[in-house]
Amino acid sequence: MAEEKKIRVLMAKPGLDGHDRGARVLTLGLRDEGMEVIYTGLRQSPEMIVQAAVQEDVDVVGLSCLSGAHKTLFPSVVEQLKSKGVEDVLIVGGGIIPKEDISFLKEKGINAIFGPGTSIKEIANYLKENVKRS
Amino acid sequence: MELVDSMLAGNEQSLARLITLVEREAFEVPEIMSRIYPSLGKAYSVGFTGPPGGGKSSLVDRLTAVIRGKGFSVGIIACDPSSPFSGGAVLGDRIRMQQHYLDKGVFIRSLATRDSRGGLSRAARGALKLMDAFGKDFVLVETVGVGQTELDIVDAADTTVVVLVPEAGDAIQTMKAGLLEIADIFVVNKADREGADSLVSELEKMLHQSPKQEWWDVPAMTTQAVNDIGTEELYQNIVSHREALEQTGRLALHRQRQRKGEFIQTIQHRLMARIMKLVETDGSMMASLEDVEKGKTDPYSASMEILTNKTLLHNWLAELEREN
Known part of the structure; x- marks a missing residue:
């Protein structure tokens, strides 16, 4: 009984802000969309996130940041994943991200940014359509 | 298979990917399993089971620190339930184990139960084997929070630890069949709460009246995982149970049955x-x-x-x- 492909998502909070309501809402929402969501908790360094992403062999890394440090933290996660040879993971971000930062983040390898007000359905559909791994 | 070779050479990513293949029940699985077969049997596996919210993940976390302190490497398999409705899952055991995220000697993998009903993911045994072949000295397997009859862990672990909380019940509860019969070690966690000692004494009475076997006295002990109290004793009990299994030749028999x-x-x-x-x-x-x-x-x-x-x-x- 070959399992249908389950999308595995790592939901991570890099850096020092303590606001994880958004990450939690999304964790539950994506569960209800049939995904397996691993939540790693608050105050993660990029190293911790990357290590968890590797061990859990996820299809998606979701980064949530409300501290304003996204321009440092998000690219750092991308870099470290790359340096481990992990290129087939979809990396998306959310939180309080000013519009003018989005193109910078995309340049740095973040596949998509979902700001406040995005519906769970929209995010789930994006993930389903864009996971890189078969 | 290249993936198996690189896993055997110590590549964590390959280990992770192989576990995914086992989870998906990919067609390569029989070949993977036969390739790693010669490297199996070195790891010692310890199962943790018990009702939800009893502190299994925290206990596994603290025990991992103790085992690492003795110089051994650890693999952790943490199961959480899949939704019967959406098929999705929230895998939240890892969050209790953050102190080990950057430790190269610890590999943590969360597994959803998918369509399995016995408290363990069907892939757990395969993942255990892969971690064994990878060279982990200990593999700690945590079940989902169970009720009284999800007992698959017995078929996966060498030593089974049943984790209860002080409110778990009175003398009648301790007499019930199922979960309480499979323990090689009883842990009453969250022992700072009222009732821990009386539950231990009820368990001891039950064990005394109906001993599991003559070669091993099942210990009932208290712990406070969050305060790191009792974890060294738990490790010692696991070691003693392992010695008892080995000295009586029962480890081999147990694994044969598995x-x-x-x-x-x-x-x-x-x-x-x-x-x-x-x-x-x-x-x-x-x-x-x-x-x-x-x-x-x-x-x-x-x-x-x-x-x-x-x-x-x-x-x-x-x-x-x-x-x-």
């Missing part, structure tokens, strides 16, 4: 999958399934119809020939 069980379950699972696939591709058999659903035929005669169906066997053979 292998037999796994063999039979693998056949059952694959057989069922195969039959259902054949049924689904045959119009007349789908029609009899529909009759069962609608209540027109009873399930017993319909199943006999399918099991003695010559077309099904014929298609099965044809499929086998195609595969070869």
